[in-house]
Amino acid sequence: MSELSVNHLLGIKYLNKADIDLIFSTADHFKEVINRPIKKVPSLRDITIANLFFENSTRTKLSFELAEKRLSADVINFSASQSSVKKGETLIDTVNNILSMKVDMVVMRHPNPGAGVFLSQHVNASIVNAGDGAHEHPTQALLDSFSIRERLGEVGGKNVVIVGDILHSRVALSNIFALQLQGANVMVCGPKTLLPKYIDKLGVKVETNLRKALEWCDVANMLRVQNERMDISYFPSTREYTQQFGVNKALLDSLDKEIVIMHPGPINRGVEITSDVADSDQAIILDQVQNGVAVRMAVIYLLASKIKN
Amino acid sequence: MFGNTMSQKVLLNNKEVNIILHRLACQLIEKHNDFSNTALIGLQPRGKFLADRLVKILQEDYQIKDIKWGSLDITFFRDDFRRSDKPLQANSTHIDFIVEDKRIVFIDDVLYTGRSIRSALTAIQSFGRPAEIELLTLIDRRFSRHLPIQPDYRGRQVDAINNEKVKVNWSENEGEDSVYLINN
Numbered sequence: 001m002s003e004l005s006v007n008h009l010l011g012i013k014y015l016n017k018a019d020i021d022l023i024f025s026t027a028d029h030f031k032e033v034i035n036r037p038i039k040k041v042p043s044l045r046d047i048t049i050a051n052l053f054f055e056n057s058t059r060t061k062l063s064f065e066l067a068e069k070r071l072s073a074d075v076i077n078f079s080a081s082q083s084s085v086k087k088g089e090t091l092i093d094t095v096n097n098i099l100s101m102k103v104d105m106v107v108m109r110h111p112n113p114g115a116g117v118f119l120s121q122h123v124n125a126s127i128v129n130a131g132d133g134a135h136e137h138p139t140q141a142l143l144d145s146f147s148i149r150e151r152l153g154e155v156g157g158k159n160v161v162i163v164g165d166i167l168h169s170r171v172a173l174s175n176i177f178a179l180q181l182q183g184a185n186v187m188v189c190g191p192k193t194l195l196p197k198y199i200d201k202l203g204v205k206v207e208t209n210l211r212k213a214l215e216w217c218d219v220a221n222m223l224r225v226q227n228e229r230m231d232i233s234y235f236p237s238t239r240e241y242t243q244q245f246g247v248n249k250a251l252l253d254s255l256d257k258e259i260v261i262m263h264p265g266p267i268n269r270g271v272e273i274t275s276d277v278a279d280s281d282q283a284i285i286l287d288q289v290q291n292g293v294a295v296r297m298a299v300i301y302l303l304a305s306k307i308k309n
Numbered sequence: 310m311f312g313n314t315m316s317q318k319v320l321l322n323n324k325e326v327n328i329i330l331h332r333l334a335c336q337l338i339e340k341h342n343d344f345s346n347t348a349l350i351g352l353q354p355r356g357k358f359l360a361d362r363l364v365k366i367l368q369e370d371y372q373i374k375d376i377k378w379g380s381l382d383i384t385f386f387r388d389d390f391r392r393s394d395k396p397l398q399a400n401s402t403h404i405d406f407i408v409e410d411k412r413i414v415f416i417d418d419v420l421y422t423g424r425s426i427r428s429a430l431t432a433i434q435s436f437g438r439p440a441e442i443e444l445l446t447l448i449d450r451r452f453s454r455h456l457p458i459q460p461d462y463r464g465r466q467v468d469a470i471n472n473e474k475v476k477v478n479w480s481e482n483e484g485e486d487s488v489y490l491i492n493n
Contacts, residue, residue: 029384033385033435036435039435041385042385071385304390307391
């Protein structure tokens with residue numbers, strides 16, 4: 001047994017394979033814990049965690065908060081909409097003010113890529129990146145891989161396609177890093193306008209035909225079309241997107257194997273996947289949500305164990 | 310087996326361990342009869358071997374068929390998180406029976422400071438409220454307790470000073486049943 005090689009979780013890019021294995025084996029134990037009649041352990045009772053969300057989030061925030069509470073940490077929440085950020089306070093000042101109230105760990109979502117890295121260099125606390133712009137969302141990628149491992153036994157050697165809006169997706173980038181680290185083969189699939197220009201330099205296959213992508217893969221991770229990040233029109237209409245890149249039951253049934261369907265949420269039902277697919281046994285979307293709490297407990301526990309008294 | 314710098318003394322050999330295990334099994338039967346409302350819980354990582362062995366003796370030598378037993382990991386309930394230099398490695402917990410109103414027997418190989426047992430007493434509450442909890446240990450290190458905890462069933466009492474270590478070996482794991490006192 002070792003410990004994590006990092007003091008912060010800023011991105012999958014900074015982790016190694018042993019870190020991921022350690023997070024998963026710890027998350028296995030926490031998954032058992034959260035299925036007990038009393039779902040709480042006292043490990044982090046002397047740790048205080050601040051959840052700083054400079055960008056809207058529902059499930060990630062809930063998942064982190066639940067993970068922290070299941071570990072008995074004290075939790076404070078902060079949303080940019082109700083804060084002094086609007087009054088012109090800088091990020092470092094905001095965070096240092098919070099840390100002076102004796103906070104040990106910061107979970108942060110921020111619209112700017114690299115905000116977590118920047119913060120980790122300037123403040124004295126353990127930082128967990130809960131999404132920084134279109135850069136990384138490491139805990140989502142970890143829970144995605146954990147869910148694949150749970151369903152298929154292992155991640156190594158599996159073919160995984162990430163479908164949809166790769167350009168605006170932090171989930172895509174973190175997933176590519178995490179899957180490659182574990183030895184999976186990764187493909188991205190979407191309209192050309194939503195695929196970053198040099199994405200193939202990351203060593204992923206690129207496909208614009210959904211049917212071919214699904215025939216190749218064991219797992220399809222369907223991303224949401226992030227209309228809120230689109231300043232211009234990237235495809236002619238939602239209807240046309242759905243026709244070319246939406247997954248429906250008829251399409252899945254026409255494949256000669258049963259593939260696993262994932263979605264990081266929130267789902268646009270009828271756009272990237274239809275309801276009958278989202279609610280089918282092939283989809284592990286709600287397993288992902290449950291695993292999210294266990295994986296975040298593991299990450300927080302392992303990082304907290306490196307904070308010395 | 311061990312480096313030359315360490316000295317070691319055999320506290321119990323294979324035969325003695327076996328006699329003690331049978332005695333402990335009989336003491337359990339004396340108190341718990343047919344085990345219908347009792348569950349044995351081995352504390353991870355080392356107590357599991359002792360629990361498995363006792364269950365085997367109870368089933369094979371004393372024909373007690375329906376024994377509920379499991380293992381409990383206490384890692385997340387320990388009081389030395391962030392205070393120990395060693396990272397704390399979790400183990401699996403297997404409790405596939407209802408703990409509520411059961412008579413629970415905790416099983417561990419060595420009772421030393423009592424802190425693990427304190428953690429286990431907290432951990433088991435996550436599964437319900439047992440009717441009672443007892444403690445069985447193979448080795449009871451006297452004069453070393455940090456907490457007011459004593460075993461209900463003990464294999465052998467040992468007086469060991471603080472830099473000595475008591476090591477319990479099991480044939481399924483270390484190749485022999487034995488207990489050593491190791492002086493570092």
